[in-house]
Amino acid sequence: MNPGIIAWTMPGLPAGTTRPVVCAPDPVLSMPGRDVDPSEAATIELVADLLATQLVSPGCVGLAAQQVGVAARVFSLDVSGHVKTRTCHGLFALCNAVVVSSSRRQRGREGCMSVPDFTGDVARGQRLVVRGQLPLTGQWVQVATDGFEAVALQHEIDHTNGLLFLDRVNGPHGIHPRRTYL
Amino acid sequence: MKDQIIAVTVLGHDRPGIVADVTGALGDLHGNLEDSTMTLLRGHFAMVLLVHTGASASAVEAALRPLCVDGSLVINARLLGDPALSEVHGPSYALRVHGADRPGIVATITSVVARHGANIVDLGTRLVGGLYVLTAELELPKEASAVGLEAELQGAAGELGVEVQLSVIDDDLL
Numbered sequence: 001m002n003p004g005i006i007a008w009t010m011p012g013l014p015a016g017t018t019r020p021v022v023c024a025p026d027p028v029l030s031m032p033g034r035d036v037d038p039s040e041a042a043t044i045e046l047v048a049d050l051l052a053t054q055l056v057s058p059g060c061v062g063l064a065a066q067q068v069g070v071a072a073r074v075f076s077l078d079v080s081g082h083v084k085t086r087t088c089h090g091l092f093a094l095c096n097a098v099v100v101s102s103s104r105r106q107r108g109r110e111g112c113m114s115v116p117d118f119t120g121d122v123a124r125g126q127r128l129v130v131r132g133q134l135p136l137t138g139q140w141v142q143v144a145t146d147g148f149e150a151v152a153l154q155h156e157i158d159h160t161n162g163l164l165f166l167d168r169v170n171g172p173h174g175i176h177p178r179r180t181y182l
Numbered sequence: 183m184k185d186q187i188i189a190v191t192v193l194g195h196d197r198p199g200i201v202a203d204v205t206g207a208l209g210d211l212h213g214n215l216e217d218s219t220m221t222l223l224r225g226h227f228a229m230v231l232l233v234h235t236g237a238s239a240s241a242v243e244a245a246l247r248p249l250c251v252d253g254s255l256v257i258n259a260r261l262l263g264d265p266a267l268s269e270v271h272g273p274s275y276a277l278r279v280h281g282a283d284r285p286g287i288v289a290t291i292t293s294v295v296a297r298h299g300a301n302i303v304d305l306g307t308r309l310v311g312g313l314y315v316l317t318a319e320l321e322l323p324k325e326a327s328a329v330g331l332e333a334e335l336q337g338a339a340g341e342l343g344v345e346v347q348l349s350v351i352d353d354d355l356l
Contacts, residue, residue, distance in 0.1 A: 059355050084354070111355040119353050148354065155356040165356075172221075173304060178353070179271070179321075 013136065016048030018056050019068040024115050024164060031071035032162040033064075038095040038138040043074065047093045047135040050076040060113055062152050064159030067114050073097065074135070075156035079149045086147035097132030097157050099125075100142065108151060110165045111178055119176045120169040124151045185236050187216070187262045190246070192229040194255030200227050204257070207245050211237045221306075232262065268301055272322040274351040275300075277335075281344025283314040291316065291346070294338050298331040299323045314344070319351070 022028060036043045046065055054063040054076050061082060064075040078091040102125030111119045128150035130143045145153065155165065169175055192204055205215060213235035220229040235242065242259040249255050279291055288307060295302060295318075305318035322328060332348045339346035 061356055084352075109351055109353050111353050113355075151354065152356050172219075173306075176274075176303075176319075179274075 013044060013048045013051075016045070016050070016052030018053045019049050021053065021057065021063075021067050021113050022069050023113075024166070026069070026114075028069050028071055029066050029114055029159070029164055030162045031066065033066065033071050033073035033160040036072050036074055036095050038133045038135045043072075043095060044136055046070060046072065046074055047076065047095075050074065050093065051091070054078065057113060061148075062156045063113070064156050066159050066162065071162070073160040075160055077149070077152055077156055079152050082148050084148035087145040087149055089143060089145065089149065093135050094130070094132030094141075094143075095135055095138075097130055097153075097160065099154065099157060100129040100131050101127075102129075102150075102154065103127045107170060109176070110151070110155060112155070112165055114159075115164060115166060117178055118166070119178050120165045121171075121174040121176075122165050122168045123170060124154050126150055128153055130157065185234055188213070188233045188235055188237070188239050188242050188259050189262050190229070190231040190233055190242060190257065190259045192231070192246075192255060192257050193226060196222055196225050196227040197254070200255070201229070203249055204229065204231070204246065207249065208233050208235070208242070211235055211242060211245050213237065213242070268321070269323075272324040272326060273328075274303075274353075275320045275322060275328060276347075276349050276351055277316070277318040277320055278347045279314075279316040279339065279344055281314060281339075281342065283309055283312050284342065287314055287342055287344060288316060290338050290342055291335065294331070294334050295320060298326050298334070300326065300331065 049068065050063045050065065053068060054060050061079045062075060062077040065072040073096045074093065076093040079085045080088055080090055104126040105123045106126050107121055107123045109119050110122050127146050130153050131140065133140055201220060208215065213233040216232040216234055218229065218231040233242065239259040239261045243257065246257045250257055279287065292302065300320040300322045303319050303321055307314065307316045328348065335346045335348060
């Protein structure tokens, strides 16, 4: 567990409002995000809105700014309770996050709220270290994690760099129509 | 004529430019390429394309005929009816088989799959130097038992002298 993340409980964040989630081929999803000032009012509002939108989206474990139409390096994440979660840092958001190290790549099949009709086979590191800034305080933190949280973090950081799982897919048979059978 | 889906199959000696030539000719017909699969099979390039177009199947074949005159490609086009709706709505499984080549591997393995009501959505085989490899993706009916399927697959594989693996494919929605 990362104490920097655990200590952060969204102090002073205003209540967010939900924003519509954009879907491919909206061009904003392919725009690399601009660096943000974590303490700027617009950033704090964006984070609050991401959290609010994520919370009302069934099955959504993370949401990046591009998915609500903003090309910025901000995302929210919460893999709590997911069956594949091992290490878990709960609900958090990071600004200007980068992957510090990634290892033990393993292929999995990913879906995304912004690509609702497809899933894709993507190899992701199962051990991951990420560095980023907490919203509001701007404190730099390092998140070391694994398993599903590691995969989700890489997926969200890709969004902030303008990349979808479609950009990472393995081979010509790596894209599949999404099926729902629950 | 209303727009319809024409299935175009192409098979021929591989060379650079087949895809560009075929899809270019279809584009000249104002055809829109939808789902397709194209792959190289032992020096032969094989394509199956679904084309949304107002042109008839015979008009599509006529447009592609110049590519066939030297005998290097065989191209067919036919009108597709309404698609069959899959009655299989269960989880996806990856199936992998490998072993010494012999006749009947695909038929034996897929007959087991069919008996369990599983639907094959993708399958490929490769034979190199006597080693035969099959990979497939299956959809099982919700009520079907993957344990039962795997047990029967293992029995069939044992008789064939090949190895078989069946594993679930999870969709992680992020």
